[in-house]
């Protein structure tokens with residue numbers, strides 16, 4: 132049977148095996164959470180990401196039976212109505228609308244300062260530049276920390292910004308003629324734009340001034356600590372080193388979620404996490420990266436309203452999963468923490484993708500008795516309307532992604 136051919140729901144659950152991706156910001160070798168999921172990499176490999184899903188640029192593999200395996204995107208295309216149901220198959224063009232990832236971030240690097248386009252802009256960017264914007268979809272995302280995760284998240288509230296300016300008066304250079312009377316988004320637009328207009332020399336002298344004014348080392352506050360750490364990596368000419376003083380620098384603990392809507396400037400800087408997102412790879416970058424930057428698009432699109440970050444607390448649903456509510460129609464994500472569990476999953480509400488993090492989870496279709504055994508990082512695809520499954524875990528946490536509710 133080829134991966135695109137018709138399948139019967141009774142053959143489910145289907146075991147899914149994701150793929151790893153290296154990137155300069157990934158943790159090295161065994162330090163990385165990904166090394167346990169996809170072993171066999173060189174000890175010096177920067178294992179940054181693991182993808183479980185059907186994005187065309189790195190589709191997971193589906194094991195259809197003992198002899199047959201193939202890419203998940205083709206399998207879904209060939210069986211979309213059977214697997215996703217007719218409504219979702221039509222709405223999402225026979226594709227899986229969400230993607231699960233595990234990220235393992237080296238604190239010396241961090242990810243770039245970035246934002247993801249909304250649906251309208253994503254279409255436009257992809258039409259203009261399909262090399263840098265590989266699909267036409269938006270990419271709202273939620274991060275679920277596996278260890279404490281440090282990130283930059285939107286612009287600081289005005290009181291916090293005043294406080295930084297008192298501490299580091301040299302940042303006044305970014306305000307130009309703008310005063311705090313401007314408040315709101317006009318002030319943040321002025322400051323963020325003048326930061327990217329500084330040019331390498333003036334950026335470097337401002338970074339050097341901040342470095343002289345602040346102490347290097349632990350106990351100096353998260354913001355200062357991050358500044359000195361990233362300065363060693365990126366040198367003085369990267370505007371991201373200054374941007375972090377006008378953004379929120381926060382740490383989110385396991386058990387919470389952090390939702391990143393379209394156009395919100397952000398950067399994950401350290402830690403391990405699971406991410407669930409709309410199935411897109413569109414990133415507009417502005418700093419803290421050697422990759423392609425598109426500063427003019429970033430300045431045009433970002434949300435200049437200041438924000439106070441609100442981690443999301445999960446709600447337990449009828450299946451016993453802790454679900455993180457978001458406004459996204461493409462996905463809903465929840466998890467069951469590691470421990471001994473047996474629980475039942477119903478697919479009446481739509482197809483589900485499970486991901487097991489830890490050892491040996493067994494997923495059994497209760498109608499047919501068919502089961503699959505999942506190793507660390509493996510997924511199980513449960514088609515729509517096949518009824519009850521039993522999920523038996525020992526020391527694994529099980530994540531569950533499904534199509535969101537309107």
Ligand SMILES: [Zn+2]
Nearest residue numbers: 245247272391
């Ligand atoms: Zn992002």
